[in-house]
Amino acid sequence: MKYLYLYLTSLLCCIQTVLYAQNDSINTLEEVKLIATSFDRFGVGRDQFVLSDSLIKTSGLLLSDVLEQQTGLYFKQNGYGMVSSPTFRGTTAQQTAVLWNGININSLLNAQSDFNTINSQLFDQVAVQPGGGSVLYGSGAIGGSIHLQDEIKFDDQNKHQFNLNGGSFSTYQATYKNHIAHDNWVWNAGLSTLQSDNDYPFPEQSRDNINGRFSHYNFTNTLGYKINHQHKLILDNWLYEGKRNLSLIRPTDTRQQYNNMDFRNMLKWQWQTNHFKSVVMTAFLNEEFEFVENINRDQSTFGKVDRFLARHNFTYKWERFSLQSRINWEQSSVKGTQLDKGSRTDVSYALLGNYNLSDSIEMMASLREEASDMYTSPLLFSLGANWNANDFYKVKINFSRNFRQPSFNDLFWEGSGNLSLDAEQSYQWEFNQQIDFAQSQINISTFYNDISDMIQWLPDNGGVWRPNNIRSVTTYGLDFRMKQSLNFFNQWFDLQFNYSWTTSTDEATNRQMIYVPKHSADFMLSTTFNAFSLSLSSHYTGAVFARTDYNPDFVVDDFWVQNIFLEVDISQQPQLSANLKLNNFTNTSYESVLNRPMPGIHFLTGIQLEF
Amino acid sequence: MKYFKFSCLSIFTILLITSCVDDDNVVPQIPEGDYINGQLVLNEGGTGTVTYISDDKSRIDNSIFQAVNTDDDLGQFVQSMFFHEGLAYIISNGSNFITVVDRFSFEKIGEISGDLEVPRYGTVVNGKAYVTNLATFSSNTDDFVAVINLEDFSVEQTIDIGAVAEQIIGYNSKVYVQNAAFGSGSQISVINSNSLSIDQTIEVGDGLNSIQRQGDYLFALSNQQLSRVNTITGNIDQTLDLPDAVNGAQNLQLTDNHIFYTLENKVYKSDYDAEQLSSDEMITYNATSDFGTMYGFNVLDDEVFICDAGDFVSNGFVRIYDLNGNFKEQIEVELAPNGVYPN
Numbered sequence: 001m002k003y004l005y006l007y008l009t010s011l012l013c014c015i016q017t018v019l020y021a022q023n024d025s026i027n028t029l030e031e032v033k034l035i036a037t038s039f040d041r042f043g044v045g046r047d048q049f050v051l052s053d054s055l056i057k058t059s060g061l062l063l064s065d066v067l068e069q070q071t072g073l074y075f076k077q078n079g080y081g082m083v084s085s086p087t088f089r090g091t092t093a094q095q096t097a098v099l100w101n102g103i104n105i106n107s108l109l110n111a112q113s114d115f116n117t118i119n120s121q122l123f124d125q126v127a128v129q130p131g132g133g134s135v136l137y138g139s140g141a142i143g144g145s146i147h148l149q150d151e152i153k154f155d156d157q158n159k160h161q162f163n164l165n166g167g168s169f170s171t172y173q174a175t176y177k178n179h180i181a182h183d184n185w186v187w188n189a190g191l192s193t194l195q196s197d198n199d200y201p202f203p204e205q206s207r208d209n210i211n212g213r214f215s216h217y218n219f220t221n222t223l224g225y226k227i228n229h230q231h232k233l234i235l236d237n238w239l240y241e242g243k244r245n246l247s248l249i250r251p252t253d254t255r256q257q258y259n260n261m262d263f264r265n266m267l268k269w270q271w272q273t274n275h276f277k278s279v280v281m282t283a284f285l286n287e288e289f290e291f292v293e294n295i296n297r298d299q300s301t302f303g304k305v306d307r308f309l310a311r312h313n314f315t316y317k318w319e320r321f322s323l324q325s326r327i328n329w330e331q332s333s334v335k336g337t338q339l340d341k342g343s344r345t346d347v348s349y350a351l352l353g354n355y356n357l358s359d360s361i362e363m364m365a366s367l368r369e370e371a372s373d374m375y376t377s378p379l380l381f382s383l384g385a386n387w388n389a390n391d392f393y394k395v396k397i398n399f400s401r402n403f404r405q406p407s408f409n410d411l412f413w414e415g416s417g418n419l420s421l422d423a424e425q426s427y428q429w430e431f432n433q434q435i436d437f438a439q440s441q442i443n444i445s446t447f448y449n450d451i452s453d454m455i456q457w458l459p460d461n462g463g464v465w466r467p468n469n470i471r472s473v474t475t476y477g478l479d480f481r482m483k484q485s486l487n488f489f490n491q492w493f494d495l496q497f498n499y500s501w502t503t504s505t506d507e508a509t510n511r512q513m514i515y516v517p518k519h520s521a522d523f524m525l526s527t528t529f530n531a532f533s534l535s536l537s538s539h540y541t542g543a544v545f546a547r548t549d550y551n552p553d554f555v556v557d558d559f560w561v562q563n564i565f566l567e568v569d570i571s572q573q574p575q576l577s578a579n580l581k582l583n584n585f586t587n588t589s590y591e592s593v594l595n596r597p598m599p600g601i602h603f604l605t606g607i608q609l610e611f
Numbered sequence: 612m613k614y615f616k617f618s619c620l621s622i623f624t625i626l627l628i629t630s631c632v633d634d635d636n637v638v639p640q641i642p643e644g645d646y647i648n649g650q651l652v653l654n655e656g657g658t659g660t661v662t663y664i665s666d667d668k669s670r671i672d673n674s675i676f677q678a679v680n681t682d683d684d685l686g687q688f689v690q691s692m693f694f695h696e697g698l699a700y701i702i703s704n705g706s707n708f709i710t711v712v713d714r715f716s717f718e719k720i721g722e723i724s725g726d727l728e729v730p731r732y733g734t735v736v737n738g739k740a741y742v743t744n745l746a747t748f749s750s751n752t753d754d755f756v757a758v759i760n761l762e763d764f765s766v767e768q769t770i771d772i773g774a775v776a777e778q779i780i781g782y783n784s785k786v787y788v789q790n791a792a793f794g795s796g797s798q799i800s801v802i803n804s805n806s807l808s809i810d811q812t813i814e815v816g817d818g819l820n821s822i823q824r825q826g827d828y829l830f831a832l833s834n835q836q837l838s839r840v841n842t843i844t845g846n847i848d849q850t851l852d853l854p855d856a857v858n859g860a861q862n863l864q865l866t867d868n869h870i871f872y873t874l875e876n877k878v879y880k881s882d883y884d885a886e887q888l889s890s891d892e893m894i895t896y897n898a899t900s901d902f903g904t905m906y907g908f909n910v911l912d913d914e915v916f917i918c919d920a921g922d923f924v925s926n927g928f929v930r931i932y933d934l935n936g937n938f939k940e941q942i943e944v945e946l947a948p949n950g951v952y953p954n
Contacts (some may be wrong), residue, residue, distance in 0.1 A: 249687060250706045252724050293747045294728065301749045337749060458922070461902065464794075514924060547946070549925030554657075595658075 010418035034120060036471070040351045041322060042136060044364035045305075045380070045384020045398025047432045047479070048129040048447045056120050058535050058565040058581070061165070061173055061194060061604075063118035063126070067146070068228075069539050069563065071128055072498045075115060079247040079596045081198050081214045084116040088143030089447060089473030090504030090516050091131060092454070094404050095142035095424070097133070101150055101236055104138045105282055108305045108332055109339075111140060111407035117242050117260070119218050121163065121175050122190045124151035130479065131447055132428045134402035135350055135368040135382045138328075142402045142426045142451065143475075150188060152224040152234060155181050165606030167581075169599070174608070184227070189221040198247070203589035203600035211255045211295075212247035216240070230273055236266040240476060245295070249595050257292040270427040275318070281311045303336030305408060320356040325349075334408040338585040342412040345606050346405070350380075360388040370423075396432040401425065410455055410467040418467050419540075426451040440484040448476040477502035496524040509548060517542035527559045531569040538562045546594045559590030574611035581605070625938060642697065645717025646675060651692075651699075651909065651952045652918070652929055654702065654945035659689025659703055661717070662944040663930070663954070673945055676701075676710070679717045685710050692952060695735040695761065699952075702730045702742065709733070709742065711764060712954060723800035726766035727757055735761070736781035736804045743776035743788060744769075750831065751775050755849060758789060770807055772800060780824050782842055785810075787829055791819035811845055821863040825883075832863035837888060864910040869934070871910050878908070878915065878936065893936035902925055907949040914939070918948035 064084040067073045070399040071227060077092075083094030098113040106113050120126060133141040141202055145503050148378040158180050167174040176190040199211035221237040227605045241263070246256045266283040285307040294302040309330040316323050333343035352366035364384045370377040382400035389395060391597070404424040411417045435442045454471035477500060484495040499521040504513040512518065519542035526535035543558040545551075567579040580603065587600040649665040672678070676685055680898040686703025693700050700723075708724035734740040739758055746753040754776035758768040774790040781787075786802040790812075798820050801811040818831030823830050829840040835858050839849040853860055857879055860872040870881045870888070878894035882888075892935045896904065896917055903920025906927065910916070927948045931940045936944040 156839075252707045253687070253705065254707060254728065293749060297747055297753070299747050299750055459906075548922055549924060599662050 001548050003062055004499040013069055016558065018391065023040075026420060033425065035602075041354050041362075041544065042324060042366060042382075043133065043384075044354065044362055044386050045396045045430070045432075046129055046131055046133065047383075047396065047430065047443065047463065048097065048127065049443075051126045051128070053124075056126060057567075057579070057608075058215065058538070059120075059563070060581075060583075061119060061121065062116050063120045063146075064115040066120045067115065067128070067538050070521060070524075072500050072522045072539065074517055074520060074541055074592070076515055076517075076593045077116065077596065077598070078593055079198075079209055079212055080200065080249055080599050081116050082596075083114055083195060085112055086115060086143075087516055089477065089479075090450065090473075090502045090513065091143030091231075091449070091451065092604040094407070094455075095140055095147040095426075095451070097137050097140035098148065098240065099145060100135055100148045101266060102281075102283070103264070103309070104243050105267060105285070106140050106141065106263065107407070108334065109287065109289070109303050109336075109408050111404065111410075113146075117216065117240060117262075118169060119175070119192050119216060122177070122192055122218055122220050123148045126190075130445065131398065131430045132400045132402035132426060132449070133382070134364045134380050135352070135400065137200055138348070138403040139403060139423075141325050142404055142424070142449070143429075150220070150222045150236060152186055152188075152222065152232075153179070153181060154184065154186050154226055157181055158181070159610065161429070161452075161610045163606060164609050165604055167604030168602035169197050169200050171198070171604065182503075184225055186224040188220075188222040192216070192218040193244045195259070200598040200599035200602065203587050205597065207251070209599075210248045210251055211245045213369070214242065214244040230271055232268075232272075233488075234266075234268040234270065235324070236268070238262070238264045247596075254293070255295040255583070257291070257295055258289065259289070260289040262287050264501040274318060277313075277315045278312045279311075281309075281313075283307075284295055301337035303334070303339055303408075305332055305334045307332040322354040324354075326352070332364075332408075338414045339408065340412045340414055342408065342415060342417075344372060344374045344408075344411075346370065346374075362386045370403070371407075372405070374411060374419070375421055375423055377405065378425050392436045394434040394436075396434075397430070398432075399427075399429045401427050402427075402454075406455060406467070413467075416457075416464055416466050421455060422453050422469050424454050424469070426449065431528060443479075443481040445479040445481075447478070447479075448474075450474050472507040473504060474507060475502065476503040491529065493525055493527045496522075498522050506548070511548065511550065512545065514545045514548055515556070519558075520544065533565075533567045535565045536562070537565070543590070554594060556591060556594050559588060559591060562586050574609060576607065576609050578607045579605065617884065619768070636766075637928075642715050644713060644717070645953060646672070646717055647715045649954055650916070650950050651950065651954045652916075652944045653689055653701070653748040653907075653950045655688050655920075655947040655949045656705075657946045658687060659685040659701070660946070661685070661689075663700070664942060666932070667941065668751075668940055671942055671944075674718075675717050676712065677763070680712075689949075690730070691950060693733040693735065693740070694952070695740070699954075700733055700740065702733060704729045704731060706743070709759075721764045722758055723736045723764045725882070726769060728755075730757070731777060732779045733759075734779045734781035734786065734941070736786055737784060739767070739804070740779060741779055741786045741802070741804075745776070745792075756802065758788070768807060770802060772809070774798060774800070777801075778822050780822055780829065782824055784888050785842065787824075787842075789819060789820060790821050792802055792846070794818055794820070794834075797833065798892065799829075799840070799859075813840055813847065815840075815847070816850075818859070819906075822859045823863050823865045825865040825867075830863060830865060830870070832860060834859050837863070837870070837872075842853045849885070852889050853888055861904065862905070862908040864908065866910055866934075869910075871904055871908075871915070872910050877902050878917070878932075880936075891941045894932055894938075896930065897901060906947060907951065909951040910934070911951065911953045916951040918944075920947040920949070923947055 038072045059066045064075045074087045075084045086096045101208040124437045130144040160176045163175040172399040173194040177190040179189045194525040195215035198593045199208045217237040223235040223415045225233045243259045263286040268281040271278045288298050288304045290302045313326045327346045332345045335341050350368035352363045362499045366382045368380040374530045380401050384398035387395045406421040430447040432445045453469040455467045457467045480499045506518040523540035524537040540560045543554045546554040563583045565581050570576040591597050646663045652662040654660045660674045681874040687705025690702050690704040692783045701710045707727045711721040729745040731743045742757045742793040754772045756770045757766045760767045766935045775792045777792040778789040783805045788800045790798040797817045799813040800809045803810040815838040816836040818834030821832045837851045841848045860874045862873040864871040877892040880893045881889040907918030908922035920927040928943045
């Protein structure tokens with residue numbers, strides 16, 4: 001099964017490694033401005049930040065682009081638009097949780113999210129919370145979590161927004177979003193299509209990206225109804241369908257295709273009084289993929305997961321004290337060509353308490369017990385405190401235990417699945433400081449994460465690849481985030497700078513994990529002049545080892561990529577603007593995964609109309 | 612996994628072709644090249660590489676193909692190689708091509724591509740190469756054998772096997788294809804190289820995992836038995852049961868006097884004419900590597916080679932023993948070594 005090795009690596013990414021990443025930041029925005037469920041008062045002690053609309057717009061169409069350019073997060077991409085998996089604070093792709101309106105949407109098949117399948121423009125907000133948050137967000141919130149949020153505003157306004165873009169390599173994109181609010185009703189919908197031939201020439205090489213074409217279709221829908229001032233009903237839907245060819249390393253490689261569909265639906269009833277808030281939610285999520293092993297042959301394999309969940313969160317507030325109970329019940333079933341039929345029921349119960357000792361000190365303690373019929377999971381906890389020492393200095397500290405449940409591939413892969421796996425677990429602490437000056441803000445986070453029982457696929461003595469809880473990894477590091485406003489010759493500039501230093505050590509070998517850069521940084525300078533806005537961004541990713549023996553011949557070199565974004569407002573009523581994005585304008589040759597070159601200089605231009 | 616990489620090894624011993632004219636002035640052609648009198652280790656990759664080890668182990672050269680042929684490589688996942696008339700044919704199953712090199716100098720002579728789909732193993736009969744192709748991984752019925760013209764390196768024809776096609780051995784005018792891989796299957800198909808059709812199928816034990824030839828006999832190792840096929844009659848003339856302790860043995864290797872097989876991290880040896888197969892381990896292999904144990908296993912002349920792929924993301928190594936199981940040497944090679952060939 002040498003071929004299975006290739007197969008698993010490329011398709012499931014569930015084999016080797018553990019990786020890294022880190023976070024970092026953006027435009028101001030305190031927790032207060034955050035939308036309801038993303039971060040709540042029980043995230044005490046944690047660092048967190050939000051990517052604003054304007055920032056998202058400047059950085060690209062896919063969530064990988066946005067996070068890579070704005071947060072220094074490292075994505076391993078098998079070429080542009082292909083499978084993209086993050087390493088957050090030195091952890092694996094399965095240790096970053098993605099939440100959609102509060103629901104963890106990491107694939108149950110491979111336990112990770114593919115950030116090249118998420119269109120960044122469809123959501124009202126993208127928020128990032130580095131560090132462990134499993135008590136609140138469940139499986140995979142070890143390195144950090146990414147929150148995609150839809151906003152429900154009963155503001156009696158109607159808005160329509162159109163975006164049309166076109167660019168290099170026959171890339172076309174169209175998005176329509178609306179917000180219609182009337183009395184007790186609000187309706188937000190989005191429709192988006194993106195397609196690209198993606199046949200970019202490799203810088204400094206003599207050939208193009210072959211078989212890289214992809215297309216995405218997205219539909220989102222949010223319907224809110226306010227029954228009275230205490231009760232609200234909210235319905236959320238998100239349908240994604242993607243078709244991607246998988247780009248080749250050599251022209252003679254077998255041409256493959258990967259198609260997948262995600263259909264997510266949620267209904268929520270929210271009851272809020274002055275003293276308590278109750279949220280009852282039910283959701284149905286479906287994920288499905290089709291893998292065409294050879295485009296020239298009419299044959300494919302598939303996998304499919306149906307997941308049903310019901311949840312009740314109840315928060316009671318009493319003077320300086322808040323108490324929350326969370327009950328979550330989930331049932332999922334899986335079937336597929338190479339998967340044994342299986343199902344799993346998970347129940348979790350969490351109890352969280354928050355106490356405001358004074359106006360400047362807030363403390364939080366929480367526990368979560370997870371019971372599953374398929375694996376054992378540790379008792380999770382999170383303890384945190386925030387101290388606002390004064391107007392310009394704030395401190396946050398958090399200690400937590402987090403987990404990542406075995407994926408359905410780990411459990412049910414035909415002939416290889418291991419039904420006796422435990423959950424991966426981690427103990428972590430973090431210490432965050434924030435310093436505010438008149439024109440700038442600095443955040444410094446330090447963290448330490450001890451991860452054990454990590455699941456890794458390796459051949460057993462009979463040569464069959466199987467997952468086991470074998471690896472232990474320690475990560476620690478520092479994230480530095482700075483925002484600054486500068487004035488030169490009466491012209492204001494916004495400066496943003498992020499830097500991360502990450503150590504991620506395999507405890508067996510005492511070496512840095514492969515594909516975890518020690519250093520990464522990004523930098524952005526933006527300004528507005530009359531109707532023009534300009535931003536210049538640059539991100540740096542340090543070199544990574546691709547081999548565990550640190551073989552110097554197999555290093556992915558560090559790279560520095562620069563992008564420029566120019567926008568001009570054409571009219572105010574209706575709002576019409578045009579923009580031009582020039583990515584990698586220095587035509588740097590770089591790759592984030594060995595032998596997978598990324599595009600050189602390329603552009604995207606578009607218009608946005610809003611009324 | 613560890614299925615044989617050596618189908619053709621035993622067939623093509625190093626025959627130095629001399630003039631066929633009966634003449635007193637025969638000048639033997641002496642092969643030339645840097646990579647003679649030693650072993651070639653095939654490292655699957657990533658991108659495949661070949662390591663040369665000299666007979667006296669004093670010289671170890673890694674990535675010899677890339678060293679000789681700058682800016683070229685062997686493709687992804689090199690599965691196996693076979694030899695014919697001074698040339699080595701190196702099969703890349705990830706990139707669907709076969710690189711042809713001078714076996715001693717390692718200079719590239721040509722490339723075979725087109726009509727190959729996840730090629731696995733090859734052999735040569737009557738001047739033509741026969742290469743098994745797995746086609747799609749998810750189907751066991753689309754496997755085929757590509758028939759390759761060795762004059763112009765083109766695929767002349769494909770033969771549908773209708774079952775799994777894994778190891779392949781050519782002998783006389785017949786081509787034997789193992790219809791079993793990854794622990795299941797029990798058949799051998801026999802292709803007639805004149806009609807290019809399947810003449811016969813031979814049923815051996817369940818869980819067939821390797822075939823080897825010695826003289827007129829084709830041996831097939833299955834989960835619980837070793838079958839011997841007389842290639843002249845096409846019949847199984849002997850079946851030996853594996854003792855319970857070595858059920859599931861793999862990696863059959865033959866020498867003039869002995870039969871070798873492995874189970875997990877152990878090597879076993881029986882006499883060639885034994886009536887009962889041994890379950891006494893000759894080598895117990897306790898490497899520091901937990902994972903890539905016994906990724907390749909070969910017995911060449913008077914040495915046993917065990918390839919260890921480590922964690923598959925770092926260089927593997929080869930452990931060398933004598934035929935009595937005495938450890939001689941361990942040599943670091945490259946990524947995922949899967950077989951050793953005499954050169």
